[in-house]
Amino acid sequence: MIKAVTLKIGLVLLAFLLISTSNIKAQDIHFSLYSMAPLSINPAHTGAFNGSFRIGGIYRDQYRTVTSQQFSTPMFYLDAPIALIGKKKRDWIGVGVMLFQDKAGLAQFQTGSLQASAALHHSFDETYKTVLSFGVQGGPVNRKIDLTSSALNFEEEVLTGGGFGDPFGQDRMGMDANLNYMDLAVGVMLRSELNSKTNLNAGLSLGHLLEPPSSFSKNEIYNLPMRIQAQAGIDRFITNKFSVSPSLYYTSMGPANQFQLQALGGYAFNENFLLNFGLGYRFADAGEILLGANINDIKVALSYDVTLSDLSSTKTGGAFELALGYIFKIVKEQEVKPVILCPHL
Numbered sequence: 001m002i003k004a005v006t007l008k009i010g011l012v013l014l015a016f017l018l019i020s021t022s023n024i025k026a027q028d029i030h031f032s033l034y035s036m037a038p039l040s041i042n043p044a045h046t047g048a049f050n051g052s053f054r055i056g057g058i059y060r061d062q063y064r065t066v067t068s069q070q071f072s073t074p075m076f077y078l079d080a081p082i083a084l085i086g087k088k089k090r091d092w093i094g095v096g097v098m099l100f101q102d103k104a105g106l107a108q109f110q111t112g113s114l115q116a117s118a119a120l121h122h123s124f125d126e127t128y129k130t131v132l133s134f135g136v137q138g139g140p141v142n143r144k145i146d147l148t149s150s151a152l153n154f155e156e157e158v159l160t161g162g163g164f165g166d167p168f169g170q171d172r173m174g175m176d177a178n179l180n181y182m183d184l185a186v187g188v189m190l191r192s193e194l195n196s197k198t199n200l201n202a203g204l205s206l207g208h209l210l211e212p213p214s215s216f217s218k219n220e221i222y223n224l225p226m227r228i229q230a231q232a233g234i235d236r237f238i239t240n241k242f243s244v245s246p247s248l249y250y251t252s253m254g255p256a257n258q259f260q261l262q263a264l265g266g267y268a269f270n271e272n273f274l275l276n277f278g279l280g281y282r283f284a285d286a287g288e289i290l291l292g293a294n295i296n297d298i299k300v301a302l303s304y305d306v307t308l309s310d311l312s313s314t315k316t317g318g319a320f321e322l323a324l325g326y327i328f329k330i331v332k333e334q335e336v337k338p339v340i341l342c343p344h345l
Helices: 002-019 155-159 310-314
Strands: 053-062 071-085 091-104 109-123 130-144 178-195 198-207 227-237 242-253 256-270 273-282 286-295 298-307 319-328
Touching (some): 273 298
Antiparallel strands (some): 053 071, 071 091, 091 109, 178 198, 242 256
8 A cells, every 4th residue: 555655656746757858057056966955945854864864966067168267166974874763663753964065157156054954754664665755954155256357247237337347336336245145945855665676665755945135236136936846756677787777857947947867777796896978967957977876785876967058058067077986884893791600520
């Protein structure tokens, strides 16, 4: 019964993602290797793994050939399951932190944040085959921009004869170079082992719940719209060696939205080494070349975006990402009590 309900929920979410596609106009940090940045897409991922603690990071570099100040986003995270709860000790709590610094363009527009998260995980059975998770995440955000940059051209500076790049233009005088606010997000996730060869995961998160002010202008008020993120995927072993992992990712923030479809194939050389390779597509924007490997408890991944939108005519060179994750498993050594033999005399 649980597996049937799980499958229905997953199919409903997949259908929702397909219906909601349209042109990409990203306004927040985003990654092609979204599965390698779990805490950035859903706080319910916090502590959702088998191990003592997990550490990872991802770096994205974009538009390097268009501008000398390219778009770059490093992100790091650390999380751990910390306590079993409930009468049957089938539920647990996870905690974690995420740090990112996004830099965009010639004006050095930067967004940085340190986010703390916590999640509650409920298992429907003693073998942890079906787990429902709820998470919350929050922390301070800092945004800043270089108002003295000659790359910033304001309409009023041109109309009043202030000239391009005039640091004393009227628009610049009405702006703050730094902006600080608090952010808050919540999420839910379902993971289920449908059978011995198939796993399903699906999640939904809501970010910018406080709709914080996000305008550098002192005269205008602009609040960040709520951000919706949804992801779903299936991992299935076709044989003992070959596996397939199709997945979907959707995000929406105000009028901007983005939809990604990916398909990975895996080949297991042995129980400790799995090679992943595949392709992805970000609708109306870019194709994705994906490569990765699972080596024991280490995951590494590399992606390259091939620009397919109008920017392709500018020879942008696309974008690349490099990601690494590691699950530490600290096994408590059993205390062996010495046995004293008392031979008969």
